[in-house]
Amino acid sequence: MLETFEYINEDLPWFFAGISFIFGAIVGSFLNVCIYRIPQERSVVFPGSTCGCGQKIPFYHNIPILSWVLLRGKAACCGEPFSLRYPLIELLTASLFLWVWLVHAPLVAVVGMLFVAFLICATFIDLDHMIIPDRFSIGGMVLGVILSLLVPALHGYHGFWLEASIQAGVSAIIGALIGSGLVYWIAVLGEIVFRKPAMGEGDVKFVGFIGAFCGWQGAVFAMFGGALLGSIFLLPILLLGRLFGGNKAPEQSTDDGEEGEEEEELQFGAQVPFGPLLALAGLIYFLGFSHYVDAYFADFATFFFGQW
Ligand SMILES: [Zn+2]
Numbered sequence: 001m002l003e004t005f006e007y008i009n010e011d012l013p014w015f016f017a018g019i020s021f022i023f024g025a026i027v028g029s030f031l032n033v034c035i036y037r038i039p040q041e042r043s044v045v046f047p048g049s050t051c052g053c054g055q056k057i058p059f060y061h062n063i064p065i066l067s068w069v070l071l072r073g074k075a076a077c078c079g080e081p082f083s084l085r086y087p088l089i090e091l092l093t094a095s096l097f098l099w100v101w102l103v104h105a106p107l108v109a110v111v112g113m114l115f116v117a118f119l120i121c122a123t124f125i126d127l128d129h130m131i132i133p134d135r136f137s138i139g140g141m142v143l144g145v146i147l148s149l150l151v152p153a154l155h156g157y158h159g160f161w162l163e164a165s166i167q168a169g170v171s172a173i174i175g176a177l178i179g180s181g182l183v184y185w186i187a188v189l190g191e192i193v194f195r196k197p198a199m200g201e202g203d204v205k206f207v208g209f210i211g212a213f214c215g216w217q218g219a220v221f222a223m224f225g226g227a228l229l230g231s232i233f234l235l236p237i238l239l240l241g242r243l244f245g246g247n248k249a250p251e252q253s254t255d256d257g258e259e260g261e262e263e264e265e266l267q268f269g270a271q272v273p274f275g276p277l278l279a280l281a282g283l284i285y286f287l288g289f290s291h292y293v294d295a296y297f298a299d300f301a302t303f304f305f306g307q308w
Pocket of ligand 1: 051052053054055075076077078079080
């Protein structure tokens, strides 16, 4: 079977890449359902997709990306507009699956696609509801450890399967512990310094999930990379808010004001979901930055602990 696979890969280098893209678009379509229904505690399988008007959407109007374009963003039944976000998430998933396929060995790529799917789901649920459901963070952490045992190459271990498997499993567990531990202590310190919660419990578990798939280097990079991305994205918003918005930060009017804490300041992590930034940094690590990061940490470790 592997030989057939290699033949196809050699003769038609774009075959599996194309499959990855199409598969990603289909998964993206499913992720749209997950992002919408999981926070409502509804089944993601049943019932099938329905339009806002209550009509069932037939499969031929539910083709990822294409249907939205062909129907010009409107429902076929009633003309209700569909958000551009649906095809964009499908396109995003498709592109990232293709990327994962191109930069990783086949087995690692398949595991990576699952990792990416979790990241996308958690990101958009966090943007919509300011929560990361446990099934993504804790569930993802457990899944990461299991998949590391099965596919040790995920953590760069090759060779004798059982040995590599144990090494990779240990890497995943250490990654989850260091990732969540680091964020936990930063959150504790942040709360002491700023006297209000800087990061949520959801973020702690979420970095643990990233660590289970990417090892401790990936988790540490996600934390600091996420904070860096945050300051790059948020500083202009904060500045513009100060310049044009008087005392009030922009666009933080009560979305759903059940939280009961109406802060004037735009505060990091509470009003601004940190999850998407963590996810983006984790993605950057997984999609090609890991070589630089790992080399940097290796130098760092050598500097402090000597050769080991
Ligand atoms: Zn309709």
